[in-house]
Amino acid sequence: MSSTVFDYFTNIRNAFTSIFHGLAVTFSYLFRKPTTIQYPDRIDTPVQQMLPPLFRGILEVDVGLCIGCNLCEKTCPLGCLRTAVVRDPETNQRYITRFDVDISKCMVCGLCSENCPTGAVRHSTEFEASTANMVNLVIRYVKPGERIPVHKPVKGEESPGLPQNEPIARAHKEWDEPPPVDPDQVRGRVRWKNDGAPEEEQSS
Amino acid sequence: MTQLILEDQHGETTMVNMGPQHPSTHGVINLRLLLQGEVIAKIDPIVGFLHRSIEKLGEMTPYPGFLPYTDRVDYLSAMFGNQVYCMAVEELLGVEVPRRAEYLRVIACELNRIISHLIAVGTMAMDLGAFTPFLHAIRERETVNDFMERICGARINYSYMRIGGVPRDLEPGLDKDILKFLDRFEKFIPEFNRLITGNEIFVRRLIDLAVIPAADAISCGLSGPNLRSSGVDYDLRRDRPYSAYPEFEFRVVTGEGYRGQTGDCYARYWVRIDEMLESAKIVRQALLGLPEGDVKAKVPRKITPPKGEVYSAVESSRGEMGCYLVSDGGEQPLRVRFRTGSFTAMTVLPKIVPGLMVADLTAFFGSLDVVAPEIDR
Numbered sequence: 001m002s003s004t005v006f007d008y009f010t011n012i013r014n015a016f017t018s019i020f021h022g023l024a025v026t027f028s029y030l031f032r033k034p035t036t037i038q039y040p041d042r043i044d045t046p047v048q049q050m051l052p053p054l055f056r057g058i059l060e061v062d063v064g065l066c067i068g069c070n071l072c073e074k075t076c077p078l079g080c081l082r083t084a085v086v087r088d089p090e091t092n093q094r095y096i097t098r099f100d101v102d103i104s105k106c107m108v109c110g111l112c113s114e115n116c117p118t119g120a121v122r123h124s125t126e127f128e129a130s131t132a133n134m135v136n137l138v139i140r141y142v143k144p145g146e147r148i149p150v151h152k153p154v155k156g157e158e159s160p161g162l163p164q165n166e167p168i169a170r171a172h173k174e175w176d177e178p179p180p181v182d183p184d185q186v187r188g189r190v191r192w193k194n195d196g197a198p199e200e201e202q203s204s
Numbered sequence: 205m206t207q208l209i210l211e212d213q214h215g216e217t218t219m220v221n222m223g224p225q226h227p228s229t230h231g232v233i234n235l236r237l238l239l240q241g242e243v244i245a246k247i248d249p250i251v252g253f254l255h256r257s258i259e260k261l262g263e264m265t266p267y268p269g270f271l272p273y274t275d276r277v278d279y280l281s282a283m284f285g286n287q288v289y290c291m292a293v294e295e296l297l298g299v300e301v302p303r304r305a306e307y308l309r310v311i312a313c314e315l316n317r318i319i320s321h322l323i324a325v326g327t328m329a330m331d332l333g334a335f336t337p338f339l340h341a342i343r344e345r346e347t348v349n350d351f352m353e354r355i356c357g358a359r360i361n362y363s364y365m366r367i368g369g370v371p372r373d374l375e376p377g378l379d380k381d382i383l384k385f386l387d388r389f390e391k392f393i394p395e396f397n398r399l400i401t402g403n404e405i406f407v408r409r410l411i412d413l414a415v416i417p418a419a420d421a422i423s424c425g426l427s428g429p430n431l432r433s434s435g436v437d438y439d440l441r442r443d444r445p446y447s448a449y450p451e452f453e454f455r456v457v458t459g460e461g462y463r464g465q466t467g468d469c470y471a472r473y474w475v476r477i478d479e480m481l482e483s484a485k486i487v488r489q490a491l492l493g494l495p496e497g498d499v500k501a502k503v504p505r506k507i508t509p510p511k512g513e514v515y516s517a518v519e520s521s522r523g524e525m526g527c528y529l530v531s532d533g534g535e536q537p538l539r540v541r542f543r544t545g546s547f548t549a550m551t552v553l554p555k556i557v558p559g560l561m562v563a564d565l566t567a568f569f570g571s572l573d574v575v576a577p578e579i580d581r
């Protein structure tokens with residue numbers, strides 16, 4: 001507490017000089033390049049292409065690379081992924097019959113993509129997923145009724161993986177006609193064991 | 205002096221709810237105030253609005269799958285949640301983390317501390333009505349966030365660490381960029397000090413306000429910057445070393461009352477400013493002395509630790525963050541418990557706040573730097 005007249009005036013001087021110092025800093029920014037960019041308009045490159053390749057955006061899946069091991073589904077803490085594999089009893093060929101990703105539940109943690117042995121499931125740099133209908137956020141990579149033969153990795157050869165920063169199937173796409181979604185299966189709560197996924201074969 | 209003001213009133217009190225939605229509470233907290241005029245006679249912090257039952261979720265989720273949830277304990281310093289949980293599980297499993305991974309963890313954690321303290325000082329200035337410093341702090345924070353994005357792929361909820369190490373190495377060229385940023389950052393702090401820290405009005409607003417004596421700070425269980433600003437020289441990084449911290453040189457900052465007294469709001473502010481520079485120092489040492497080697501130890505995909513219990517603690521940017529883990533030998537923990545700095549910081553309110561003015565409560569609450577989700581978990 002200032003007790004003397006001298007202190008009183010010193011305080012006033014200090015206040016003025018310190019404010020002046022602060023204003024000088026602010027003023028110097030008048031001559032620097034702006035650090036902000038306008039989003040989403042007035043940018044030359046879309047933000048998706050400016051992000052580092054590691055960026056964990058919405059999941060995308062190349063079903064052609066999937067070996068049907070079901071690891072991703074098992075590691076996901078939330079149960080966002082649903083896969084199903086059937087085996088043709090005559091030819092012994094295994095087919096993927098279902099690959100659903102519920103990106104409305106996904107917290108983009110990266111556990112599934114890390115555990116995938118072939119890099120079939122990975123993160124895109126896409127992040128704009130807003131849509132008018134929640135059902136649009138369930139991405140089906142295998143159309144109902146379709147059967148995709150599982151990928152057979154060649155021994156000793158690196159899996160090709162996916163080209164970075166090149167969207168294969170834009171994760172966010174509107175359904176022309178929302179697919180019939182079984183609410184019990186896709187939007188279930190955290191259930192770890194035996195939650196009624198379709199008949200599937202154990203990986204060998 | 206406060207006693208005098210209280211006696212001047214005519215015994216009339218008003219009950220006011222500050223929050224749950226109040227700009228200065230930084231989240232959903234309800235502070236129930238009993239006012240006599242403008243002076244607070246009693247304060248009742250009501251917490252729990254942001255309870256997400258993370259501990260219960262931990263009991264329902266296998267060990268590796270719980271990791272992303274630990275980000276959400278304290279979203280401003282998610283790295284520490286990751287680290288404390290990984291340390292607990294590693295101790296249960298008896299896994300040795302490679303040295304390079306420990307260094308990478310330290311780098312990530314200290315960058316996270318810089319981010320978190322920038323927000324703390326920025327929002328504190330904003331609470332007091334100075335908006336410009338907040339933007340400057342946010343600008344620096346965004347730069348560090350970009351590094352985080354390149355380290356781990358996310359800006360807020362990092363999910364960076366894994367049980368047994370970190371999932372990937374630094375991307376080439378990133379260490380040089382971080383070093384370049386640190387050079388700039390060490391110049392930014394003096395500029396920030398000219399902008400607001402040395403501002404006489406700001407200083408006068410904060411000094412000698414809401415002093416927490418060291419004895420009170422200890423008895424309330426405060427930790428981290430709030431404890432150190434009361435003059436208690438205690439830092440888990442030095443006093444209970446974990447990870448690679450014993451290999452670095454750094455100063456534990458205590459509030460020496462650079463202006464005003466030890467333990468006032470300004471000391472809490474100053475400790476954070478100073479700690480950012482210390483963190484920058486640690487990051488620099490870690491980057492320059494980064495050892496070669498693996499970044500992840502071999503851990504089985506299915507983690508089933510032996511029976512037992514363990515407590516691990518790290519020095520997060522809001523004090524001691526602890527994780528208590530009980531394993532029954534199964535795939536999921538039997539019990540997960542988090543100890544966080546913000547929750548204990550709430551217990552100091554009823555001790556210190558009575559006698560303060562309402563406007564001072566904003567400054568005091570800002571200086572404690574609590575994060576609402578961390579209180580409730």
Ligand code: SF4
Nearest residue numbers: 076106107109110112
């Ligand atoms: S990113 Fe995480 S939450 Fe999303 S599907 Fe993969 S494991 Fe599940």
Ligand code: SF4
Nearest residue numbers: 066067069070072116
């Ligand atoms: S982990 Fe990869 S290969 Fe296995 S089922 Fe999932 S996407 Fe297919």
